[in-house]
Amino acid sequence: MNEGQARKEIATIAKSIFDRGLTHGSTGNISLKLSDGWLVTPTGSSMGTLEPEQISKLDWEGNLLSGNAPSKEAPLHLAVYEERPSSNAIVHLHSSCSVALSLIEDLDEHDLIPPLTAYYAMRVGKLPLVPYFAPGDKALAETVRRFSGKHHAMLLAHHGPVVAGSSLSAAVDATEELEATAKLFLSVYHHRYKSLTSDEVKELRDKYPIKA
Numbered sequence: 001m002n003e004g005q006a007r008k009e010i011a012t013i014a015k016s017i018f019d020r021g022l023t024h025g026s027t028g029n030i031s032l033k034l035s036d037g038w039l040v041t042p043t044g045s046s047m048g049t050l051e052p053e054q055i056s057k058l059d060w061e062g063n064l065l066s067g068n069a070p071s072k073e074a075p076l077h078l079a080v081y082e083e084r085p086s087s088n089a090i091v092h093l094h095s096s097c098s099v100a101l102s103l104i105e106d107l108d109e110h111d112l113i114p115p116l117t118a119y120y121a122m123r124v125g126k127l128p129l130v131p132y133f134a135p136g137d138k139a140l141a142e143t144v145r146r147f148s149g150k151h152h153a154m155l156l157a158h159h160g161p162v163v164a165g166s167s168l169s170a171a172v173d174a175t176e177e178l179e180a181t182a183k184l185f186l187s188v189y190h191h192r193y194k195s196l197t198s199d200e201v202k203e204l205r206d207k208y209p210i211k212a
């Protein structure tokens, strides 16, 4: 995919995310690797109205090459790419059920949601909670770096998900799966509910390995 196509793909997917209420206001950011750098959505922009040429192009030191000023989370995206050479795209949203999940006390912070559905096990797997830091904080990027070697999906406390994928569509797919399962989990949380067994999860993970 060339740079022009990549810019269009980000703008199209960002609008779809915004139109379905998966992030709001000027929250969230998306990035995508290119052969000669990477693209990230500009700071302060609404995902609903992004023009392809506004999207920031950066080099691997984080310098702006073209487009508007980059997301304040660009160092976080860069840290994930540095730790995950197989990842080609990253999605960060403020999707409300996922944020709500990050506020619940006494969940397992190494794995917040049990394997409620097959697609959650196939697309997300394990979801750790990343401790709270202010958006754009250098310490947030460095903390995410520590998680991202082992995890392609993580949840920032009081903030929202960060999900890496082998492609932009794979990263968006997994982020949507996380939001849908967070909603499901919130609705069964105060009930007695069943999860998939570890054998069932293992069978899924063997048959549908997550490439992220």
Ligand SMILES: O=C(CO)COP(=O)(O)O
Pocket (backbone or CB within 6 Å): 026, 027, 028, 029, 041, 042, 043, 044, 045, 070, 071, 072, 073, 092, 135, 136
């Ligand atoms: O989600 C956001 C911060 O975490 C949005 O910030 P940016 O507008 O700088 O991308």
Ligand SMILES: [Zn+2]
Pocket (backbone or CB within 6 Å): 027, 028, 092, 093, 094, 135, 159, 160
């Ligand atoms: Zn954010």
